[in-house]
Structures are given as C-alpha cells and as structure tokens.
Amino acid sequence: MVYTVDNMDGTPERTGTMLADVAPSEPASILVAGLTKRYERTKGRVITRTTALEGVDLAVAPQEFVSLVGPSGCGKTTVLQIIAGLLAPTTGTVMVGGNEVTRPGPDRGVVFQQASLMPWLSVVENVMLGLEFAGVPRRDRRGRAERYLELVGLKDFLTHLPHELSGGMQQRVGIARALAIEPQVLLMDEPFGALDAITRQNMQAELIRIWEQERRSVLFVTHSLDEALLLSDRVVVMEKGRIAASVEVPMPRPRTRVGLLEDPEARALQIRLEEML
Amino acid sequence: MATATVTAPTSYIEQERISVGAAVRGWLFNRVRLIQLIFVVVILVVWEIVGRLLGSFFLAPPSALWGAAVEMISTGELQLALLDSLSSLLAGYATAVVVGVGVGFFMGWYRPFGETLNPFVSAAYVIPTAGLVPIFIIWFGLGFTARWVTVFLFCVFEILVSTYTGVRNIDSGLVRAGRAFGANEWQLFGKVAIPASLPFIFAGLRMGVSRALKGMIIAELLFAVTGLGGLIQSAANYYRTDKVFVIVIVLALLGIALSAVVQWTERRVTPWSDGPNH
Numbered sequence: 001m002v003y004t005v006d007n008m009d010g011t012p013e014r015t016g017t018m019l020a021d022v023a024p025s026e027p028a029s030i031l032v033a034g035l036t037k038r039y040e041r042t043k044g045r046v047i048t049r050t051t052a053l054e055g056v057d058l059a060v061a062p063q064e065f066v067s068l069v070g071p072s073g074c075g076k077t078t079v080l081q082i083i084a085g086l087l088a089p090t091t092g093t094v095m096v097g098g099n100e101v102t103r104p105g106p107d108r109g110v111v112f113q114q115a116s117l118m119p120w121l122s123v124v125e126n127v128m129l130g131l132e133f134a135g136v137p138r139r140d141r142r143g144r145a146e147r148y149l150e151l152v153g154l155k156d157f158l159t160h161l162p163h164e165l166s167g168g169m170q171q172r173v174g175i176a177r178a179l180a181i182e183p184q185v186l187l188m189d190e191p192f193g194a195l196d197a198i199t200r201q202n203m204q205a206e207l208i209r210i211w212e213q214e215r216r217s218v219l220f221v222t223h224s225l226d227e228a229l230l231l232s233d234r235v236v237v238m239e240k241g242r243i244a245a246s247v248e249v250p251m252p253r254p255r256t257r258v259g260l261l262e263d264p265e266a267r268a269l270q271i272r273l274e275e276m277l
Numbered sequence: 278m279a280t281a282t283v284t285a286p287t288s289y290i291e292q293e294r295i296s297v298g299a300a301v302r303g304w305l306f307n308r309v310r311l312i313q314l315i316f317v318v319v320i321l322v323v324w325e326i327v328g329r330l331l332g333s334f335f336l337a338p339p340s341a342l343w344g345a346a347v348e349m350i351s352t353g354e355l356q357l358a359l360l361d362s363l364s365s366l367l368a369g370y371a372t373a374v375v376v377g378v379g380v381g382f383f384m385g386w387y388r389p390f391g392e393t394l395n396p397f398v399s400a401a402y403v404i405p406t407a408g409l410v411p412i413f414i415i416w417f418g419l420g421f422t423a424r425w426v427t428v429f430l431f432c433v434f435e436i437l438v439s440t441y442t443g444v445r446n447i448d449s450g451l452v453r454a455g456r457a458f459g460a461n462e463w464q465l466f467g468k469v470a471i472p473a474s475l476p477f478i479f480a481g482l483r484m485g486v487s488r489a490l491k492g493m494i495i496a497e498l499l500f501a502v503t504g505l506g507g508l509i510q511s512a513a514n515y516y517r518t519d520k521v522f523v524i525v526i527v528l529a530l531l532g533i534a535l536s537a538v539v540q541w542t543e544r545r546v547t548p549w550s551d552g553p554n555h
Binding site: 084085086104105106108110112114116117118119120129130132133134135161163177181 | 548
C-alpha cells in the first residue's frame with residue numbers, strides 16, 4: 001500500500017509507505033536502540049541514583065503515528081527529549097532519518113505541553129523565529145510561516161500576541177512552528193495536556209486533519225489512552241523506564257471519539273491496554 | 278487526500294478607537310484623580326497654616342516658595358546646581374546600567390559564575406554605601422569622580438540583582454523551545470534570554486533611578502560645596518527653609534522625570550508585559 005501525499009503548495013509529490021509493508025531495508029524515521037538514562041545527585045552524604053530509562057528500543061516508520069503512553073514518571077518524556085536532542089542518553093543511540101542524533105536539529109519538530117511561545121513576538125514572528133533558528137533563509141521565512149499558520153487555522157491572527165490567544169490557539173501556533181521547519185518527524189510532548197476537555201477534543205480532530213495533509217512520522221507522548229487510540233497507528237506502552245508493549249491500532253480511519261466508543265473491538269483494545277498501565 | 282477545511286477559531290478580539298479628547302477626559306476626571314487632588318489640597322492647606330504660625334524661619338509656607346524659586350532662578354544658582362548634580366547623576370547611573378545589566382546577566386546565564394559571585398554581591402548590597410563616601414573623598418578628592426563613584430555604587434547593585442533575578446526567572450520552556458529548534462548560544466542570548474528578562478531588568482532600572490538620586494544628594498551633602506545637595510546645605514545654614522523646599526521639590530520633579538523616561542522606554546520595549554509580577 002503506497003500513499004501519495006501532495007505538498008502544501010501542490011508541487012512535487014512525496015511518496016511513503018505504511019508500516020504494514022515496510023521493507024526490512026527501508027530506514028525507519030526514528031530508530032532508538034538500547035537507550036538508558038541514569039541520573040546521579042549528591043545531597044549531603046547521600047548519593048541518589050535514578051534510572052529513568054532501562055534499555056528502550058523503539059522504531060517509528062515513515063509517516064507512522066506512534067503514541068507513547070504510560071503513567072507519570074515512566075520515562076516517556078525522557079525518551080522524547082533524548083530524540084529531540086535536548087537530553088543526552090547515558091547509553092544507547094538514536095537515529096533519525098539515518099543520521100545519529102547528538103543535538104537538536106531541523107529534522108525534528110518539537111511541540112511542548114506548554115506552547116512555549118515568545119510572549120514579545122506576534123504569532124507569525126514566533127513561527128518565523130523557529131525558522132530562523134532552524135537555519136531557513138530569511139526570504140523564505142515569512143511565506144512559510146503564513147502558509148503553516150493558515151494550515152492550523154490561524155491566518156486571521158498573524159499579528160496577535162500570544163497572550164491575546166486562548167490556550168488551544170497558542171498550541172496551534174506551537175504546532176505550526178514545528179511543522180514550518182518541515183521536519184522529518186514531529187515530536188509531541190503531551191501537547192494537549194494543559195487544555196480543557198472540549199478544546200482538547202477539537203485539537204485532536206485538528207491534529208488528525210493536519211496530519212492527513214502533512215503526513216510525517218509522529219511520536220506523540222500522552223498519558224491518555226483515549227487520545228492515543230484516536231490518533232495513532234500504534235500505541236507503545238511504557239512502564240518504569242521500559243517498553244511494556246507495542247500494540248497496533250487496527251481501527252480504520254477516519255476515526256471519531258464517538259465511533260471508537262461504539263466499536264466493541266476498540267473497547268476491547270482499550271481494556272487490554274488499560275490493564276497494562 | 279483530504280481537502281483543507283480550515284476551522285475558524287471561535288474567539289475574537291474587538292478594538293475601538295476613542296477620540297483624543299475622550300481619552301484625555303478619561304485620564305483626568307475619574308475617582309482616583311479626584312481623591313488624589315483632595316489629598317494634595319489638604320496637605321498644602323495644613324502646611325500653609327502651620328508655616329504661617331511658625332514663621333518662614335522654621336517652616337516656609339507653600340505660598341512663599343514661588344518667590345524663593347523665582348529668586349533662585351534669576352540668580353542662576355538653581356540651574357547651575359541642577360546641571361552640576363545631573364552630570365554626576367547621569368554618569369553614575371549610566372555606568373551602573375552597563376555594569377549592573379552586564380554582570381547580572383552573565384551571573385544569571387552562567388550558573389557557576391553566578392554562584393561564585395553571589396555571596397560577594399549580597400555582601401556588597403547590604404553595606405551602607407553612604408558610610409563609604411568619606412573614604413571616596415579621601416581617594417578621589419572633592420571633584421566629580423567621588424560623586425560619580427558614589428552614585429554608581431548606590432544604584433549598581435539594585436540593577437545587578439534585578440537583572441540576575443530576571444535571568445534566573447526566564448521561563449525555561451522558552452529556552453528549551455529555542456534549543457529544540459536549533460538556536461545557537463548567541464541566538465538564545467539575543468532572541469530569547471534578553472527579551473525574556475527585560476521586565477525584570479526594567480524593574481531594576483526604575484528602582485535604580487531613585488537610588489541614584491539618593492546617592493547623588495548624599496554625596497553632595499557630605500561635600501557641602503556642589504550641586505543641589507550643596508545648595509540645600511548653604512540655604513539651611515542661612516535658615517532659608519523656603520529655598521530648601523524649592524530644591525526638594527526640584528529633586529522630586531527630577532526623580533519623577535527620570536522614572537517617567539525609564540517607564541516610557543519600558544512600555545516601548547516590553548509592550549507584552551505588565552512587569553515582573555505579571
């Protein structure tokens with residue numbers, strides 16, 4: 001099964017394959033091998049050693065949407081931050097698009113739980129700042145920023161300051177900023193965790209819509225199983241710094257929250273996953 | 278391929294312009310202004326009554342100040358003293374801004390640097406600078422340098438500590454976002470850290486203005502020969518309380534004017550912020 005995806009501007013097509021028929025030789029978008037992370041802290045005469053990750057292996061195929069779920073403190077955010085290049089692992093390697101990750105780079109777009117927008121910059125300037133940091137030439141920044149802000153539905157809010165926007169709209173800016181650098185993979189760290197339930201549902205629907213248009217590999221960290229089942233091709237369950245399970249989500253797209261509630265297969269899957277957490 | 282159905286966000290913001298006249302009226306005539314006005318009038322009336330009862334020798338009433346001001350301006354002594362004071366004030370303040378913001382910023386940004394210097398800064402902060410002025414006179418003489426150094430030391434720590442606090446209080450999420458997008462150290466500096474700490478820096482600059490004024494007057498009073506402080510000293514020696522009050526009012530106006538300049542700059546530079554407590 002081969003998917004053809006149009007670019008935003010309708011120029012050259014990119015092709016990619018779904019996980020189901022990835023040939024063994026095809027490089028995964030994200031390949032994490034033997035990741036461990038240990039912290040050591042000295043306080044007085046007590047040295048505390050914390051193991052956050054213990055031998056994590058994970059692969060995300062091109063265009064695959066993978067959710068990383070688990071209770072707080074299970075290490076899921078640590079995995080994401082290491083892939084983002086914001087944290088160094090104690091041992092293990094991370095490859096993105098065939099290159100080893102040692103620091104942050106424009107091949108990865110990151111969306112944080114807090115939108116983390118510069119409060120002194122307007123919406124469009126925030127996206128352009130991301131492009132500047134990612135090394136995009138000055139003359140391309142404005143057009144690209146506007147294009148991706150339109151994609152997330154904010155084309156009428158370009159000159160607003162972040163504090164003039166609602167939480168959901170701020171997070172859309174965060175998503176546009178990450179997409180605008182046109183990364184190979186999108187890393188999302190509980191991006192809707194700080195939003196109220198209704199905004200959250202709207203944003204989930206929005207994210208699916210955007211992902212349908214801008215197919216990229218997504219690693220989505222969440223502690224909500226509902227959210228993971230609604231959004232992803234595969235759910236990876238983490239527990240105490242290890243991968244506990246990796247489960248395909250077979251329900252056909254487009255999925256809706258209500259549709260999943262009515263689908264006995266989805267409910268059975270959810271119960272199976274709940275028991276693992 | 279799904280077609281793009283762009284959902285319009287539901288919230289919107291309305292703005293309306295009012296006339297300049299209406300804006301001025303709204304600023305001038307409201308309950309807060311009225312109470313402030315009554316407060317000022319009551320103080321002036323009480324001052325006037327007490328001043329007339331005690332005599333100008335002891336407490337010049339407000340009505341006598343106008344004449345004293347005219348006298349001081351016509352002889353030129355007020356303007357000369359003001360210029361003299363301003364030179365040391367501005368030189369000392371400007372040096373303090375450069376040093377305070379610079380050192381404070383690096384102390385906040387580079388943890389080891391900050392942790393090393395912090396105890397020394399705290400110690401220097403609590404030393405009553407006024408006590409050192411006689412030493413500065415011994416070291417630097419009665420000229421401009423001693424007053425410059427006094428003003429500098431009076432306000433530099435205020436600015437430094439605010440800047441340091443500001444940099445330490447930068448939302449770590451913003452720095453992380455900058456890093457995640459591949460910003461280098463200079464970009465993080467100029468495009469994230471400096472703008473993010475401006476509200477705190479300006480809080481320090483505002484406090485620094487009043488500290489600088491105090492430093493200036495204390496230095497001049499101890500020198501007893503120059504500037505507005507010197508003028509206060511000589512007026513008091515002749516029991517000219519009317520002149521003393523005129524100079525005090527000039528000092529108050531000077532402080533208000535300088536603070537207004539800082540606040541105006543602050544609003545221009547940090548329009549997104551309501552100050553560090555926001």
